[in-house]
Amino acid sequence: MPRSGPPRCRYRTVWISDTHLGAVGAQADELAFFLKNISCDELFLVGDIIDMWRLKQRWWWPAAHNTVVRRIMKMAGRGTRVVFIPGNHDDGARQFAGHEFGGIEIALNATHTTADGRHLLVCHGDQYDLVVQHHQLLSKAGAIAYDLLLVVNRWWNRWRAFRGQPYYSLSADIKQSVKKVCQFVSNFEQELVAEARRGGFHGVVCGHIHKSACEADLGGAGIAYYNCGDWVESCTALVEHDDGRIEVIDGLAFNAKVRAASAADAALHEADDEWTPPAMPFPLPEVPTRPAAPRLEGVA
Numbered sequence: 001m002p003r004s005g006p007p008r009c010r011y012r013t014v015w016i017s018d019t020h021l022g023a024v025g026a027q028a029d030e031l032a033f034f035l036k037n038i039s040c041d042e043l044f045l046v047g048d049i050i051d052m053w054r055l056k057q058r059w060w061w062p063a064a065h066n067t068v069v070r071r072i073m074k075m076a077g078r079g080t081r082v083v084f085i086p087g088n089h090d091d092g093a094r095q096f097a098g099h100e101f102g103g104i105e106i107a108l109n110a111t112h113t114t115a116d117g118r119h120l121l122v123c124h125g126d127q128y129d130l131v132v133q134h135h136q137l138l139s140k141a142g143a144i145a146y147d148l149l150l151v152v153n154r155w156w157n158r159w160r161a162f163r164g165q166p167y168y169s170l171s172a173d174i175k176q177s178v179k180k181v182c183q184f185v186s187n188f189e190q191e192l193v194a195e196a197r198r199g200g201f202h203g204v205v206c207g208h209i210h211k212s213a214c215e216a217d218l219g220g221a222g223i224a225y226y227n228c229g230d231w232v233e234s235c236t237a238l239v240e241h242d243d244g245r246i247e248v249i250d251g252l253a254f255n256a257k258v259r260a261a262s263a264a265d266a267a268l269h270e271a272d273d274e275w276t277p278p279a280m281p282f283p284l285p286e287v288p289t290r291p292a293a294p295r296l297e298g299v300a
Contacts, residue, residue, distance in 0.1 A: 236249060
């Protein structure tokens with residue numbers, strides 16, 4: 001069945017990271033809509049795609065999160081090379097590195113060659129985060145605090161919307177104002193650039209810190225630094241055009257433009273996507289149902 005609405009926007013390569021499917025803060029509806037309206041030769045999932053930390057604490061997997069997974073698998077089934085590089089929140093998948101599931105390759109890291117001949121290291125980046133590597137309890141406590149901050153941010157912006165004010169990321173503002181956080185980001189970027197230099201790469205693509213970046217020459221080191229951002233707050237993706245040019249895409253602005261071009265195609269639907277999901281080598285987890293309470297005799 002032919003696709004309705006505007007044609008998909010084509011890129012040579014797309015990188016996304018830190019979608020945190022399974023976490024309450026994941027903006028899965030927006031991500032699914034974004035994936036539906038793009039096409040690419042290669043799609044890199046640069047870690048923290050599924051938030052196994054949160055799922056271990058509490059199972060929360062709404063339909064929109066399944067839609068994202070289906071979109072990715074459709075892209076793989078239609079010829080896009082999809083590479084999944086697990087991060088620290090989905091590190092349980094690292095044991096499957098070197099395998100392929102449903103047309104999706106799993107790797108600890110990857111190398112990408114751009115259209116203009118540059119070689120880029122692709123990794124999540126948690127290996128260069130000293131807190132994650134040596135203080136996992138502190139890292140998980142920080143993740144819980146971040147979740148609480150997102151809840152406050154969500155209610156804060158509902159109040160602003162009620163008053164007719166634009167969206168304002170309270171959590172991002174707090175992070176930017178804390179000197180130690182800014183220093184952490186700077187150290188993280190420098191560590192990734194140093195690793196790329198040691199490996200003989202022209203640049204590095206990563207995620208992890210939820211801060212998108214597109215620096216052709218970070219700190220005058222002659223090494224490019226790219227960060228995908230996240231799909232919890234900023235909703236950004238990194239894309240490569242056919243000429244090798246790389247830029248950060250604002251996913252929410254992209255989606256708004258597509259919706260404006262075709263209001264009839266704004267809602268997510270599957271009618272125009274004929275696709276049979278591939279057989280998986282293992283069963284997907286099921287949510288256990290709570291048994292009904294026993295009926296007491298003599299009680300209506």
